[in-house]
Amino acid sequence: MTDPPEATVTLPAEVVEQYEKFSRFNSPYPAHERGRAVDLYPGDGVGRSPVAGTVSAVRTVGCPDRPYAADEDHLIVVGLDDEWCARAGAPSGTVARILHVIPAVAPGDRVTVGDALGPTTRSGFFGQWVDDHVHLGFRPPDANPLRASGSLPVAADLPVERVAWDGTGTVVERGPTHVVLAGPRRTEPGPSFAALASDGGVPLDGGLTHYAGGGTFAASGAAPGEDGRDERRPRSGDAVSLLGTRIGTAAAHGGGSSGAPRVEWGAVDVRANGDRIVGLSLFAARGERFGVKLVCPDRSFAIGESVTVELVPSDDPIRLGVG
Structure with missing residues (x-):
């Protein structure tokens, strides 16, 4: 039973x-x-x-x-x-x-x-x-x-606009351990929230890849397949990529049938202007322009500096625990 x-x-x-x-x-x-x-x-x-x-x-x-x-x-x-x-x-x-x-x-x-x-x-x-x-x-x-x-x-219970990003931006905010880049402008007038999308058009959530896993959001404008689910939403075992690099694998749903899948991050490093940083902080946010947060306690960037982010396979990815 x-x-x-x-x-x-x-x-x-x-x-x-x-x-x-x-x-x-x-x-x-x-x-x-x-x-x-x-x-x-x-x-x-x-x-x-x-x-x-x-x-x-x-x-x-x-x-x-x-x-x-x-x-x-x-x-x-x-x-x-x-x-x-x-x-x-x-x-x-x-x-x-x-x-x-x-x-x-x-x-x-x-x-x-x-x-x-x-x-x-x-x-x-x-x-x-x-x-x-x-x-x-x-x-x-x-x-x-x-x-x-x-x-x-x-x-x-709300859709999230998927925002495509080419990995570039200008620093508009600095903190002791992070910077925020002026990211792409949103394109859809409807949804309240937006998130950076994978190469396959799935809004992403989590600490990439400094936490062991992340997840996805339910996308706005989704085209349902035969089973009624978003045809772009990855199924368990599907590869997930961003900026042309495989960043992880979709896992079982986190949050029941109405929750979007989890993503188990792969062995990937995040680089900003060629230097390895801790990672990307991914979330759903309101506002016309979607800011991209870089976690970089060991790297200083100036306000107005142009930054290019790359994702590359790694033999020793950064993983932060709870201790």
Whole structure:
């Protein structure tokens, strides 16, 4: 006798559209690697609630020691309203786990979608190049809500525009460990979000290739095949390439039938103007021009500098862990 399939929690479009960026796979933590968590980037330092329900617990935990980060992080647990669960396809009694927000709420408080939970915090659980965000995961009914393991698959119910890129751009933003290139302009007026696309036209998600795996987004303008799925979406075992180089292999879906496939990154180096850098940070973002984030703590680029990115096979690719 086999266990019933897990429910996938599918975030409605109006929930995700509160935020400037989102990603399911741009993290080395196990929940993200399996498509069982999503990071939502507000852009203004306010940790808004992506769910509706009642706060059941608030916890403060110690962070890994990072010179750029706070010593503590915070967990907010919300028991979800039945109406919210029904819209998201979650079982009644599902709870949400929210991290990286300094809580301005307490157990017993009611929250709705868009309510301010508190300011976001710079957490030692993520890299210095990572923007402040709301980490969101879900635990099924009767599970320990304080544990991350066993979280439900997560998907987002909105299409993402696929943006083609030739690997070039001009530096428009600098940070201690990253730069952002002015990437290509978006071409479609409809979708709220866009992401860099593979050579096959699939929007990509994750840390390429400094985390072990990444994923894809559901593409806008998809042409369904005979089975109703996007004919461009890779199936398990298909090769995925970018800038003319094979970067990985599509794996099982991360996030149930409505989630797009995971991608297991191959042995690839990212080079910028000939120098090896840590990698590319891939996500879905709003805005007319799609910026490309290069993770490069050991390489300095000047504002206005022209950069050409190449992807090349590697015998020793960079892989970052969670320690």
